[in-house]
Amino acid sequence: PNRQLAVAAYSVLSILAVHPAAARAVAHGSPCPIRSFVPRTPHEWHYFVQLAANLAVHCPESHHMLLTAVEPVLSQVQDTVVDDPLMGSVVLFLANLARNPAFAPTMRASGIGELLLSLAQRQDTSEIRRSVAESVFVYVHG
Numbered sequence: 001p002n003r004q005l006a007v008a009a010y011s012v013l014s015i016l017a018v019h020p021a022a023a024r025a026v027a028h029g030s031p032c033p034i035r036s037f038v039p040r041t042p043h044e045w046h047y048f049v050q051l052a053a054n055l056a057v058h059c060p061e062s063h064h065m066l067l068t069a070v071e072p073v074l075s076q077v078q079d080t081v082v083d084d085p086l087m088g089s090v091v092l093f094l095a096n097l098a099r100n101p102a103f104a105p106t107m108r109a110s111g112i113g114e115l116l117l118s119l120a121q122r123q124d125t126s127e128i129r130r131s132v133a134e135s136v137f138v139y140v141h142g
Contacts, residue, residue: 003044007043010048010051013026013033013051014051017051017054017058023059026055027055034065035069039073045076045089046086046089048069049089049090050093052069052093053092053093054096056097056099057096060100063103067097073090074115077090078114078115078119084129087126087129088129091129091132094107094115094116094133095136104140112140113140116133117133120133
C-alpha cells in the first residue's frame with residue numbers, strides 16, 4: 001500500500017513540477033522526494049523518472065542529484081527491453097538534462113552518449129523515441 005501511495009504521489013508531483021515554482025519547491029523540499037524513494041518496478045521507475053524529467057527543466061542546480069537518482073534505471077534501459085512509457089520517460093529526462101549545455105561534460109563522462117546511441121539502434125525503440133535520442137546525442141556531444 002505505501003508503494004502504491006508513493007507512485008501516486010510521484011504522478012501528482014510530476015504534473016505539478018511542470019510549473020517552475022512548484023518544481024523548485026519539490027526539488028528543494030525536505031525531504032526531497034527523489035531522495036526518499038527507491039523504485040523497484042518499471043511502473044514505479046516510470047513515474048519516478050517522469051518527475052525527475054520535469055524537475056530537470058526548472059532546476060538545473062539539481063541535475064547531478066537527479067542523474068545520480070536515475071542512474072540505476074539507465075543501465076536497465078540499455079541492457080533490457082523495457083515498456084514504452086518508461087523508455088519515453090528516460091528519453092525525456094535525458095533531453096531535459098541536455099538543455100543545460102554546462103551539464104554536457106557530466107553527461108558524456110557518465111556514458112549518456114553511449115546509452116543514447118544504444119537506444120537509437122535498438123529495434124524496440126519507437127521511431128519518435130529514436131529521433132529524440134539521436135537529437136539528445138547531438139546536444140550532449142556537440
